[in-house]
Amino acid sequence: MPWTSALPPLTISFRRAEVIAFWTVATAVLVLVLGITAKALGSTTPLSWAVTGFVVLVPGIVSRTWFEFGVRGWNKGVRWLTAAMRAYLLRICYYVVLNSVSHTGSALELAVRKGDVSRWIRRNDRSSEGFGFLRTGSVARDDDQSLLALARGPGRAWLVSLMPVVLLLMLLRDEAQDSSLPSSTYTLY
């Protein structure tokens, strides 16, 4: 099978070509961004900034060590920036959005009711009162499982404001993140 045995080198060459192309484009982009930014900020020597970018990146095209150093730096930077943006986004969402909405109250009943003789809630009687009180045996399907479906419930329209947050979180996800909680708590979600 002569033609298949020739495949691996071809693939590797192709990958190399791909990487070199990427690096060249990255260098060009950095040169442009630095030059334009320097100009915009009123620098008298925007060209020297552009050349600095060129000098920093272009050795990566020929030097594997320089290339790996650059990739590692890029990955670390992206991870750090993503984590910072995620933390910022979550704080804004919690302390601004949720905190504001929380003043309208919550469905969580924390206080004991005076003269309470039973805490059992009849399920079917309250099917129309709010989300989560569904009739016995009712099952949901694919289409019911979107945030928009939830937002259609009574008093839930504000949830639409969380959609951009959810979408951004999808973009900013960290696949390496350890999502396991400590053994001291019960996972509520």
Add this chain to the structure above:
Amino acid sequence: MTNHILGISAFYHDSAAVILRDGEIVAAAQEERFTRHKHDPRFPANAVTFCLAEAGIAACDLDAVAFYEQPLVKWDRLVETFLAYAPRGFELFEEAMPAWGELKLQLPTRIRGELPGFAGELYFAHHHESHAASAFFPSPFADAAILTVDAVGEWSTSALGHGHGNRLDLSHEQRFPHSLGMLYSAFTHYCGFRVNSGEYKLMGLAPYGKPRFVDLILKRLIRIMDDGSLWLDMAYFQYASGLTMTSPLFHELFDGPPRAPEGLITQKEMDLAASIQVVCEEVLLRTVRYLHALTGAQNLVMAGGVALNCVANGRILREGPFENLWIQPAAGDAGGALGAALLIWHHELDNPRQPQSTDAQKGSLLGPAFNNDDISILLDSLGATYERIAGEDKLLDRVAQLIAAEKVVGWFQGRMEFGPRALGCRSIIGDARSPRMQQKMNVSIKFRESFRPFAPCVLREHADEYFDLREDVESPYMLLVAPVRDRWRTALNEADRVKMEDPDLRVRLSVARSSVPAITHVDYSARVQTVDASRHGRYYRLMKRFFEYTGCPVIVNTSFNIRGEPIVCTPEDAYRCFMATDMDCLVLENHILIKEDQAFSMLPDIDAYRKQYSGALD
């Protein structure tokens, strides 16, 4: 035309898959058994693959897939919880929100993506209805009251209902954050055990203590209504707004911070365990009395994590108003996969149901099985020294003699169990009469210093002779605790009484309290599994043979694993565990391996093996 429904539970605690063919359970397994990662919450890809193979179909042949809960309703509860506590509770929000953004709000796409070719209906049942269905539909009853109790599902923390024929109706529920399961888990955490897996340890610790904190708990933490419903004072708990179960106020109430994991267990923890156990039993007893009045049913079925509290189950059976009790053996979230699938079959598709005289759970032996030829090939490839015995008679003779000679036997046969208990197919077994058995199994095999005795397996027809169980009551899923009968108990002498005051619980447990000391707890109770011919086949015949040799119908049964390891699934898992521990022999279907015959060079790195599971200590 044949109908196949796949049930799935995932992305919460114990992921699992189940497949039904025309309403009959064909296969079921928890993902942790395949991945060797305890309580694995990931999509059960391996379990699904196994279920499909067992049914002989591909994903594209499935008629429907049922997921065991409704993520969006859970999301609603989560958001309402944040609204109740904001601006506090950011830590929990920071943990939860990314998981939702990345996965749980796109569950339909994710599930379909995992099942290439599947184009049928994808259903989402309610968490507690999945539990209810898993309890009622496989039960032997045509009519039964239903009780589901766990920590929390979507909004519900417990539910009451009634099942009749192919219908079930959950009429009442209690809602988060007021939860018996959460209350029990809070004490589990405070006593230094791992939440959501150490609850059974707390239950096992209770007999050592005195319930001196009951009044304080009832006065400050919980208000129990006559009908068993409850209200928790959330000032003492932090599970709704933080990353711990209990608040500083709780710690102040009980004079100190939570016990450090693996720290010394003091009388305080024992008394706390006894106290919360009493409270838990009181709540459940009031609830079942109310449920009985509500439904008028004679039978009760239960599911949900709290239904694994077999001490409470024993009291419900003995002191409760119901004649009969059946509990789903996979009572936790794994069983939700089964319930969701059954709910679709009976409710959504309106198929009739014919209760079976024992039950439809098939002994909960629903996992993978391995044939003798494959095992021979494996053992040859591993270089193991073994004997393959052709006839079952000879095999049982041999194993019964080994048990009688106080050998610890790894017993691997038939289909793997579905649920948290080893029921005689992936078990380590030994002689319950031996006063040394308990310590040997704990220290040399399980690698733990446990204060709990092992569970007994008893021949069904002798169960009421040894244990305080009604003659017609069976416990095939090890979900009932019953006292050892007086006639088998031994009186304590002065030296024993002194030992019973020892702060080291192992010393107390070492006091032989009956003629079957390895399975008798300090309060003379035992977590009983009755073994019968129809469900347990070869395992029953082995016990019968042991009984013929020794006159004792009881043996010790513990799960085939070391501490923190999921129960073994394959012969290879079993062989590795056998070689890494001081187990004397291993029986893999018709193959017998004796430890002394194995080449020393085959011994694995024991420390590495133990370390592999040390992160998931249970």
